[in-house]
Every structure is written in C-alpha cells, then in structure tokens.
Amino acid sequence: MSRERLDALREELKRQGVQGFLVPRGDEYQNEYVPPSEERLAWLTGFTGSAGLAAMAGDHAALFVDGRYTIQAQQQIGDQPLEQQNLNPAAIAGWLCDNLKAGESLGFDPRLHTEPGLAALKKRLAERDICLQPLDSNPIDNIWSDRPAQPSGHARPHPETFTGEASAQKRLRIADLLDEKRADALWLANPEVCAWLFNIRGSDIPHLPVALSCAMLYRDGTATLYLDEAAASDALREHLGGDVSLVHDKAQLFAAARRQHVARIWVDPQLTNCWTLQQLRAMDLELILDRDPITGAKARKNAEELAGSRAAHERDGAALCEFLAELPEAVDGGIADDSFGELEAVALLRAKREAREGFTDDSFDSISGYGPNGAIVHYRVTPESSLPMKPEGIYLIDSGGQYPDGTTDVTRTVALGDFPEQARDHFTRVLKGHIAIATLRFPAGTCGEQIDAFARKALWDAGLDYAHGTGHGVGSFLSVHEGPQRIGKMHTSVALEPGMILSNEPGFYLTGQYGIRIENLIFVKESEQYPGFMEFEELTLAPIERKLIDKLLLTPMELEWLNDYHQRVRETLTPLVNERTRTWLQQATEKI
Structure with missing residues (x-):
C-alpha cells in the first residue's frame, strides 16, 4: 500500500x-x-x-x-x-x-x-x-492502472464417477423444491453452486476449481447458464445437453427469464449481490428471499463423493508423511546458510503433493509458520517474512490439496527439537479438544455451535482459548471453506447432517513464541448403535506429534483413540510411501 x-x-x-x-x-x-x-x-x-x-x-x-x-x-x-x-x-x-x-x-x-x-x-x-x-x-x-484482466479459462465437465449423480438428476431434484416454494425459477448466484448443479469445474480462481458463472434454473429442470464465451467448448456444450442454454452476457440471463415467463424467483440474499437484486426488481419479479437449496444439497456428500474423499485423503496423507519424514534433514541441511525456511518447506510439501495422482492445486495458500510466525493464525509466508528453520522449537504447517475426487485440509504441529516445556501442556490440551470432537455422539438436529465448547473445555480449564472457529465445511473438489455447516461460537441454526464434511481444528497461539493447531477433516454419519444420533468419522490420515504430548493429561479413552488412530494411519499409508517414510511412519505412530 x-x-x-x-x-x-x-x-x-x-x-x-x-x-x-x-x-x-x-x-x-x-x-x-x-x-x-x-x-x-x-x-x-x-x-x-x-x-x-x-x-x-x-x-x-x-x-x-x-x-x-x-x-x-x-x-x-x-x-x-x-x-x-x-x-x-x-x-x-x-x-x-x-x-x-x-x-x-x-x-x-x-x-x-x-x-x-x-x-x-x-x-x-x-x-x-x-x-x-x-x-x-x-x-x-x-x-488501478495495471489491474489484471478478468480470467476466462475453460470450463470442463466433471465426471459422474466423482459426482455420483448426473446434472440432469440434480436439476430435477432441485426443481422439485421450486414447486414446493411456488417459484418459477431459482437464481444461482455464484460459481460454486453452478459447479455442483451442472457438474462442471474450471480454473478461474486460485485454489477454487470453478469457472466464473451464474445461472437460472427453471421449474421444469431446464436452465440458462452464464459463462464467458472463451470458457465454453464443444465438449462442455455436449456435456450440458439441450436443456441448458449457454449465454455470455449477464443481461441475457435476465432476458431469458422474461422468455420463460418467470414471475416469482427464489433468490438467496446472502449470496446475491445488491446489483443483481436491483436488476431483478426492475423486472417487476416477485422475489422469494431464502437460503439457496443447492448450498445445503452440495454440503451433504453422497456415497461416491465420500469414497472419493477417502481416496484423496489417502494419497494426500502419503504426500504429507513423506514431507514430514524429510523435514528434519532439510532443516539440518539449511543450518549453515539459513537456506531452508518456511517458504522452502511450502515448496517441498507442494512437490510431494504434485507427485500424487490427480493433484491439481493447493486448496489454499499453505500456512507455514515457524516459531513466532506460527502464532499468526492465518499467516501467509512471503519471501520477506520467511524465517529460516532450526532444529529447535515448534513449526506449524496447515495445508491442503485439490484432487478430482476430493479436497483436503490438514494441520500438523511439529517439534523440530527442544521446545518450551509449557508447549507440551498447551499441545495436549488442544489434542484433548480435538479428540472430544472426534469421538462425540450427538442427537440429530444438533448444530455446530452446540458442540463447539467440547473442543475448548480443556483449554478453558486453564484459562486459555483460541480466536477462530473449530470447524468449517469442506467441498468435494470445490471450496476448502464451504457452508452452511460449521463448528464455532457463531450462531448458525444449521444442523449437522449425514454426509457433511467438516474440519476439526482447535488450537492455541502464544504471541511471539509459537502456534499449535491439530486439524483433521471428518464427516457426519448416522450412529449404527444409537438410532437418532450422529457421529463423526475421520478422513485425514497423518501422525500427531507424539513428542509434544503429556501422557498424564490424557484419559484412558483419549489414549485409546490416539493409539487406534495412529494404527489406522500406519496400516493405511505404509504401502503408499517410500521406504524412508515407512521407517519414519513406524516411529511416528508407535503406541503411547
């Protein structure tokens, strides 16, 4: 500035x-x-x-x-x-x-x-x-004299093997909800809902595999989709079929509504900008202002999407483990000339992910924080801020990948050598909160704000807290931050439903010294043992730093969870990693 x-x-x-x-x-x-x-x-x-x-x-x-x-x-x-x-x-x-x-x-x-x-x-x-x-x-x-040009990359079909449902079926399913609302059309305000409904993806936005788009869906399941002209290929037109009309000027969307004799249109005011509402009102349309039904539908992953997410997390976990296994040697090798720091760590992890099948992009800019930089909750490393790493202290790495079958997001806190003794207490309290969410059973209809305190109790007992949510929704080869579900102090009134993927990421940050966060992705499923109750299942596979754990602070149940989780990590990932990482993985997942 x-x-x-x-x-x-x-x-x-x-x-x-x-x-x-x-x-x-x-x-x-x-x-x-x-x-x-x-x-x-x-x-x-x-x-x-x-x-x-x-x-x-x-x-x-x-x-x-x-x-x-x-x-x-x-x-x-x-x-x-x-x-x-x-x-x-x-x-x-x-x-x-x-x-x-x-x-x-x-x-x-x-x-x-x-x-x-x-x-x-x-x-x-x-x-x-x-x-x-x-x-x-x-x-x-x-x-802004040198403002970059608007992106206009190709939109591409996203195969049904990943989506689990054809676009035509989705459109008819959502159109049934229009009948219930007595609405003639639904306004699709942003690229994520369009990507889900039409089974398309793109590359217009960093880390978010979508094409810039908006659309109208009509009561008969047909639709008009806006895309930049350069984004539309013959393959895309064939994928969309005759029931989806493509337009390349947003004004044509409003004109299409007139041709379809739309009188009542369902619009999500939280997603739709003021300018668009002005255009719709100028057409004398009756606006039904309510939450977009697609937002909730795409949050509830089907069996194919969950299977894809499991597979993506296995490949991503293997990449992360190879990074963690090589990290100590990379740090040691950079001691003499400060040649290995936070930025080099990001590059090393990126290389490990790029070697895995299907990797297309990071799901967000990696948070690579050594020592005091780890205490900056959403720190973004730059060449100017990157600290050289030493074989001492604490390092936090929060990262994720985009794969056609799933989106990942994982945080691990690593002891690179000697660290302040108080960090062991802080880390273990964060771990206790993480396990409390992972093992929670709750009645159907429970919202994220109703379970947030379970993640914070061990910290609260010591007069500590963290200034971010405990969990956010995650898409299926879409946004790493997806609504409407979340776990946090903020009121949502959104029940956690089967198929929803969330993060579980309590943390603690000591300004000027270190940051601690343990993050896995989990999904909601119905309890087999207790009808009417929900539980979580882990997706993320990566060891949790044993050196930072104070065993005396953990209950027998918490120790059992940790050992069982580490056993699953070891058994699942050992066949997927190189020999060097297998040795590291065996040590990193030893029973406590």
Missing part, C-alpha cells in the same frame, strides 16, 4: 461526489478466494488475508480484520496511515459514524456487497443522516 493510492482514491471519491467508501475483500460472486483482478483490498492496503474490509471517510482510513489476522495486518500495513480495527458490524458502523458528518455520503460498489451484509450499517448511518450510496463504477477500478 502507498499513501499515493489512498490520496488517489480520495480524489476519485470527490469526483464521484461521496465522502467515504467501503473496500471489501471479495468479488461480485461473494467468493472467499478471488482472481487477481478482484484483489482491491490487497492493492489498496497491502493486507492479503482472506477476510477484511477497508473504509475511507474523509481524511481517515481504517482496515478492519478479525482475530485470525490481527498480527498479520499489523505487519503488512506497517506505518501506513491506516487505523487497524476489529472486523465486526458494530465497530465498522461506529468508526464510520465518528468520521462522517450528517449529510455526507458513503459510497459502495453494489456488485461487491449483499443487502443483508449492509442492512445494519445502513440503519445506523441513516440515524446519523449519512447516506449509503451505490456507485455506478468502482472508484478503485478507475485508478
């Missing part, structure tokens, strides 16, 4: 007649990961986290981030004239009201925000006679 960019933005805001502006980290599809052309927040502020918002108000500017990114934001904005604030609606509204005057206007790009996301802010600003003003063009785009 440069002061010149802030000054240029202020001049552009004056030209557009507003005194403030909101800069979210997102795109028109509300994606978590965005193409380089949509990285407006990073361009303006230097902050590269996956969640955040900047606000301009007169001569003042602020960056709002949550607890995961507090330290990272401090490092990345440095001494720039940006106030750092907590990312919550009350703090954002309060700051804006403090820095804007009655009668002034706060501009926003209606393509980058949703109405529910702005509702509380709009109300608060109105009470202070401050107008929330949609802008026809984004001020940053007008001053």
